[in-house]
Amino acid sequence: MIPFVDLKTQYLSIKDEIDTAVLKVLASTQFILGDEVKALETEFAAYCNADYGIAVNTGTSALHLALLAAGIGAGDEVITVPFTFVATTAAICYTGATPVFVDVDPVSYTIDVTQIEKAITERTKAILPVHLYGQPADMEPILDIARRHGLVVIEDAAQAHGAEYKGQRVGSIGDIGCFSFYPGKNLGAYGEGGMAVTNNPEYAHTMGMLRDWGQERRYHHVLKGYNYRMDGIQGAILRVKLRYIEDWTEARRTHAAQYDQLLVESGVGIPAVMPYSSRHVYHVYAVRTSQREWLQQQINEQGIQTGIHYPIPVHLQTAYSDLGYQCGDFPHSELVAKEVLSLPMYAELTSAQVSKVAQTLHNILQGVAA
Structure with missing residues (x-):
């Protein structure tokens, strides 16, 4: 039997490092966020050539918080593609905004950039391209359209850790990039996990609060937030795997x-x-x-x-x-x-x-x- 994916073989190849990292978290009792997650945020952001990383519990949560940080809400429209995992669309709907689909390019299976402009209305606030299967969408024309129309660009890079567009790492090309660490991903946790990266300090600050009940500091709730925090054990595991x-x-x-x-x-x-x-x-x-x-x-x-x-x-x-x-x-x-x-x-x-x-x-x- 040749499996579609083989998580056990990968684990066995780095077992000693993984086990040591997990035991370190157990000994520290930093089970939610903590030092390992903070270090992962720094290291993964650097890997993406971005200034800030915000670790969350899923890639879907990363997309949701990215949209909220960008001010997307009820009555707004976000342009994306229908050929993607459902989470791309779900995250838009979570904000109260409406997904507006355009077709994919028949060769790349990523967003057909020639179709974007005609889908823009007075309610459009963002473009959400998907780097499907690990191949970048054509970002240059997307960014050009966004600049001319005053739109935010949020990259769904859930399948594209380390992918590059014209020499630039995906995730740091648009305003915010969102990654999944689902176990089968190129960089996968041993459970759920996700990350948003950005070069915008305001977006980073907002997403950081939103993922932890909207707290600016403990029990001071500035925003109506969510429980989207990453587990310390997942942060430690992902730090080991990031090295590989x-x-x-x-x-x-x-x-x-x-x-x-x-x-x-x-x-x-x-x-x-x-x-x-x-x-x-x-x-x-x-x-x-x-x-x-x-x-x-x-x-x-x-x-x-x-x-x-x-x-x-x-x-x-x-x-x-x-x-x-x-x-x-x-x-x-x-x-x-x-x-x-x-x-x-x-x-x-x-x-x-x-x-x-x-x-x-x-x-x-x-x-x-x-």
């Missing part, structure tokens, strides 16, 4: 290059790397085929786990039917959702495993007996 993220990222990129080479004549579409993308970090390696369901079943039967990210775009999800969108409104998002199939991708994959996945897929599509 560059090695793990390069391993992912090596695996992706091997997949690219082996699958080029297989009959599936392989991920494109856009000209502006200095560094795709391959949180997901998604191939594309019109035979997705059949192919997934066949390859799973050969002992290879796969995933689908994501089978239903947000505008067609029952929970968001109140937004008023219909099937056919975003044709590229809808077609991509029907055709993408995620292959195993994690740093601990071996070259032999990548070869087996690619050869199995090729044989299935070519009708070759195993």
Whole structure:
């Protein structure tokens, strides 16, 4: 069996360091926020080339607080994409604002920058691009549009730790960048976790208060806040893992290059790397085929786990039917959702495993007996 992701192997490779870090927190009794979380904020912000980091309990919370810090609220509109994990849309709705969708580019699967301006109204307050699968959205035209219209840019970088756009680390390109540390992410906690990064001290201060019940200091509640604090144990674990993220990222990129080479004549579409993308970090390696369901079943039967990210775009999800969108409104998002199939991708994959996945897929599509 080749798993889709293998968290146990990664843990075993750094077990002594992780165990020591966790025991240190237990001995300190700093279970919520504390020194380890504060150090993680400094270190991860520096990794992103940002001035400030605000650690929270989930990536969704990071998005929610980023929007609130930017002044987004009831009656406002935020432009984003329907082809993303539902948290992107949910965070906008949590503020009372309305998500306004534009379609994705059919090659990058990130926001189609040519569609943004026509979606702007007098109620638009922000643009929320998603760096999907670890590939940056095309930030330069997004920032240009935002400057001309006085809009805030909040990056959903939940899948893009260490990704680069024209040499700049994502998360520090817009006004605020938001990351998830869900266990399967390129930098994953052993539980839930998230982080917002920014170069704006006012945004940082506001998000810092909002994540801790709106307190400026203990029991002095300046804002109506939330309990979005990061656990001390997760902070300690993430600090250990942050030391390895560059090695793990390069391993992912090596695996992706091997997949690219082996699958080029297989009959599936392989991920494109856009000209502006200095560094795709391959949180997901998604191939594309019109035979997705059949192919997934066949390859799973050969002992290879796969995933689908994501089978239903947000505008067609029952929970968001109140937004008023219909099937056919975003044709590229809808077609991509029907055709993408995620292959195993994690740093601990071996070259032999990548070869087996690619050869199995090729044989299935070519009708070759195993």
